[in-house]
Amino acid sequence: MGYGLIEVGSTQVRLLELGVLKLSPKKDPYERLQLIHKKVGQLIGEFRPDDFAIEAPFFGKNVQSMLKLGRAQGVAIASAMHSGIPVTEYSPKKVKLAITGNGNADKVQVWKMIQTILNIKSEIGHYDASDALAVAICHHFQDNSILNTNAKKLNGWGDYLKKNPGRIKLR
Amino acid sequence: MGYGLIEVGSTQVRLLELGVLKLSPKKDPYERLQLIHKKVGQLIGEFRPDDFAIEAPFFGKNVQSMLKLGRAQGVAIASAMHSGIPVTEYSPKKVKLAITGNGNADKVQVWKMIQTILNIKSEIGHYDASDALAVAICHHFQDNSILNTNAKKLNGWGDYLKKNPGRIKLR
Numbered sequence: 001m002g003y004g005l006i007e008v009g010s011t012q013v014r015l016l017e018l019g020v021l022k023l024s025p026k027k028d029p030y031e032r033l034q035l036i037h038k039k040v041g042q043l044i045g046e047f048r049p050d051d052f053a054i055e056a057p058f059f060g061k062n063v064q065s066m067l068k069l070g071r072a073q074g075v076a077i078a079s080a081m082h083s084g085i086p087v088t089e090y091s092p093k094k095v096k097l098a099i100t101g102n103g104n105a106d107k108v109q110v111w112k113m114i115q116t117i118l119n120i121k122s123e124i125g126h127y128d129a130s131d132a133l134a135v136a137i138c139h140h141f142q143d144n145s146i147l148n149t150n151a152k153k154l155n156g157w158g159d160y161l162k163k164n165p166g167r168i169k170l171r
Numbered sequence: 172m173g174y175g176l177i178e179v180g181s182t183q184v185r186l187l188e189l190g191v192l193k194l195s196p197k198k199d200p201y202e203r204l205q206l207i208h209k210k211v212g213q214l215i216g217e218f219r220p221d222d223f224a225i226e227a228p229f230f231g232k233n234v235q236s237m238l239k240l241g242r243a244q245g246v247a248i249a250s251a252m253h254s255g256i257p258v259t260e261y262s263p264k265k266v267k268l269a270i271t272g273n274g275n276a277d278k279v280q281v282w283k284m285i286q287t288i289l290n291i292k293s294e295i296g297h298y299d300a301s302d303a304l305a306v307a308i309c310h311h312f313q314d315n316s317i318l319n320t321n322a323k324k325l326n327g328w329g330d331y332l333k334k335n336p337g338r339i340k341l342r
Contacts (some may be wrong), residue, residue, distance in 0.1 A: 030258055033245070037252045059234045066234040070241015074204070077242065078249035081208045087201055 001036060001072065002126060004133030005047050006118070008140050015118045016047060018133055020126040029068065033075050040079040052080035053088045053139035055095060055131065090138050095131075098138035110134050172207060172243065173297060175304030176218050177289070179311050186289045187218060189304055191297040200239065204246050211250040223251035224259045224310035226266060226302065261309050266302075269309035281305050 001023060005016040021039045023032045043049075054076065057069055080087050090098075097103040099113045107127040114120065114133055124130045172194060176187040192210045194203045214220075225247065228240055251258050261269075268274040270284045278298040285291065285304055295301045 033248060034252055037249055057238065059238075063230045063234050063237045066237040067228065067230075067241040067244075070238040070243075071245035071248065072241075073238075074242035074245015074247075075249040075252070076245075077204060078208055078246040078253075081205055081246070082249075082253070 001039070001076075002128030002130070002132035003039075003043060004129060004136045005043065005049065006133070006136045006140060008143075013118060013137065013140060015120060015133070017043065018129050020129045029071075033071060036072055036075045037079065040076045041082075044079055044083050044085070049085060051088065051139060051143070052077075052085045053090060053135045055135050056089045056091045058092065088139055088142075090135055090142075095134050095138045098141045099134050107131065172210070172247075173299030173301070173303035174210075174214060175300060175307045176214065176220065177304070177307045177311060179314075184289060184308065184311060186291060186304070188214065189300050191300045200242075204242060207243055207246045208250065211247045212253075215250055215254050215256065220256060222259065222310060222314070223248075223256045224261060224306045226306050227260045227262045229263065259310055259313075261306055261313075266305050266309045269312045270305050278302065 001021040002019070003021070004018045007014045007016050021035060023035060027035075054073060057066070057073075059066070077087055093103040096105040096110060099105070099110050099117075102109070105113075107130065111124050111127065111130040114130055114137065117137060118133075172192040173190070174192070175189045178185045178187050192206060194206060198206075225244060228237070228244075230237070248258055264274040267276040267281060270276070270281050270288075273280070276284075278301065282295050282298070282301040285301055285308065288308060289304075
């Protein structure tokens with residue numbers, strides 16, 4: 001499980017935390033869910049985020065792996081809900097499009113753009129982490145677009161959603 | 172989402188709570204997950220259960236519904252983990268077998284046995300609720316079988332699992 005946290009200032013976006021929670025396939029499923037529960041709880045407790053964004057999975061996988069993924073996401077989502085943090089979901093295509101301008105960009109292209117946006121010199125160890133960071137930046141861009149283009153015309157969230165039908169929203 | 176809570180005494184099992192959380196398909200997915208989060212949290216807070224058992228889903232459904240089900244279960248599992256309650260998972264076949272002696276029993280047969288076991292006179296409104304109660308009773312029977320047959324020979328949980336390979340265990 002990759003995770004990435006950013007701080008959004010008035011003029012710049014800053015990297016706060018970036019990492020991968022290794023979930024050994026040797027561990028049993030319940031133990032893995034507990035690790036996710038603990039890790040997401042820790043990150044929320046430490047950084048007190050205002051928003052929580054996840055990637056909507058592809059539907060090409062088999063039903064058993066979708067159930068596992070769903071449970072893992074459910075555990076993470078519950079941590080956000082427990083702290084009253086709104087949850088937003090983006091498709092992989094939407095994330096790639098938001099970061100690189102190309103919905104079919106590969107992981108390397110996405111990471112190179114992230115390096116530029118966040119001014120990161122070092123290389124990435126796991127693309128799960130950069131993918132997570134990409135979701136966070138994508139969410140920031142969406143939030144920003146509310147301010148830049150719709151702020152005056154916007155009548156609440158429902159109105160924003162109507163004007164942004166491409167945005168996949170869980171809530 | 173059906174739920175059922177039982178109290179296990181030294182000589183009898185008693186029904187504490189039985190119900191269905193209606194999750195309108197009109198509500199958006201995030202709102203439904205929040206309802207589950209709230210309800211499971213309430214039930215845990217009110218009844219302080221020692222154990223939490225869920226049904227392992229069939230794998231016949233499509234990937235999208237498995238993701239939704241996985242997320243719903245993940246949210247419920249997280250509530251149990253948050254309170255330090257161990258989670259156990261049973262296959263539908265195992266539950267039916269434990270209650271009726273027939274792994275292919277239908278919902279009506281399962282409910283009739285539950286009525287006998289718990290001495291319930293009234294009829295069931297939703298089979299989602301009786302199915303949930305069946306999982307609870309199945310888990311009680313499993314726990315009981317530890318005491319009755321393996322207590323003296325048992326060296327902890329790992330040993331129990333080795334001796335009960337048919338039991339699907341999440342942790």
